[in-house]
Amino acid sequence: MSSDFRKFLRKEEQRKFERLEKDAETYKIMERVFDTSTLLVLYRMMNRGTIDLFQGVVSTGKEAHVYRALDPEGRYVAVKIYRVATSDFKNMYRYLACDPRFKGVHKERRHVVHAWTSREFKNLQRAYEAGVSVPRALDHEKNVLVMEFIGEGGVPYPRMKDIPPENPKKVFENLVENISLLYKEANLVHSDLSEYNVLLTPDPVLIDFSLAIDTASPMTEEFLIRDLRNLTNYFRRLGVKVPNVGELLEEVKGERA
Ligand SMILES: Nc1ncnc2c1ncn2[C@@H]1O[C@H](COP(=O)(O)OP(=O)(O)OP(=O)(O)O)[C@@H](O)[C@H]1O
Numbered sequence: 001m002s003s004d005f006r007k008f009l010r011k012e013e014q015r016k017f018e019r020l021e022k023d024a025e026t027y028k029i030m031e032r033v034f035d036t037s038t039l040l041v042l043y044r045m046m047n048r049g050t051i052d053l054f055q056g057v058v059s060t061g062k063e064a065h066v067y068r069a070l071d072p073e074g075r076y077v078a079v080k081i082y083r084v085a086t087s088d089f090k091n092m093y094r095y096l097a098c099d100p101r102f103k104g105v106h107k108e109r110r111h112v113v114h115a116w117t118s119r120e121f122k123n124l125q126r127a128y129e130a131g132v133s134v135p136r137a138l139d140h141e142k143n144v145l146v147m148e149f150i151g152e153g154g155v156p157y158p159r160m161k162d163i164p165p166e167n168p169k170k171v172f173e174n175l176v177e178n179i180s181l182l183y184k185e186a187n188l189v190h191s192d193l194s195e196y197n198v199l200l201t202p203d204p205v206l207i208d209f210s211l212a213i214d215t216a217s218p219m220t221e222e223f224l225i226r227d228l229r230n231l232t233n234y235f236r237r238l239g240v241k242v243p244n245v246g247e248l249l250e251e252v253k254g255e256r257a
């Protein structure tokens, strides 16, 4: 990279990031997440109008951090950035190797994390097109995924884990419908579904599709049962009379007319 270009970039970054929250926590996280390659991706996304102003951190996870940004129309978008240097890419690789869409993926840290990001984008897209309640996927490049922001005023709606639904029976039924739609129309199983990955608007929105697998995969049934078990356990604790997992499985797969 020429020093002129580097200088130009630094100036661009400064201009675009100048309203970024300046607390020490954000900066500590930034140092770990925003390597030059990630900054370049964000810069390109700014140039192509996916994002305009990058704001603060929304959530810090084991593999990824989620940020909020504004698009050129002033709407919030969620920016999920996978960490390249410190993510468990070997585990990611194991999952990807079972996915026919990523058969030839290179077993190198950077490639694996990029494929992982692209997989979550594609899963979200497929789910959205099938009419499942998920954030709309807007853009992705390398380790950065941009999607519709599920929240208000830049604050995400609460996870079902944080604030239980006011009408749990209705939310449970809504979730079963969404899981069924995901299975039958999008040919996907979420595989990491629990009260941690559902936001309540108060209608449920499913998030975190990095582990979602194609229904052609040999592990489908096992993962679907696990998702359903997590949900039934959660709603049973709230006093909802839920069917057993076997019955639900048939309902979701549509084997009962
Ligand atoms: N589209 C979105 N809109 C608003 N907030 C979001 C969105 N996606 C994620 N978030 C916020 O970020 C948090 C973490 O997101 P997510 O569950 O996708 O990542 P994670 O569990 O940290 O990552 P992973 O399990 O993939 O390593 C969510 O609980 C939610 O608060």
Ligand SMILES: [Mg+2]
Binding pocket: 196, 197, 208
């Ligand atoms: Mg999650």
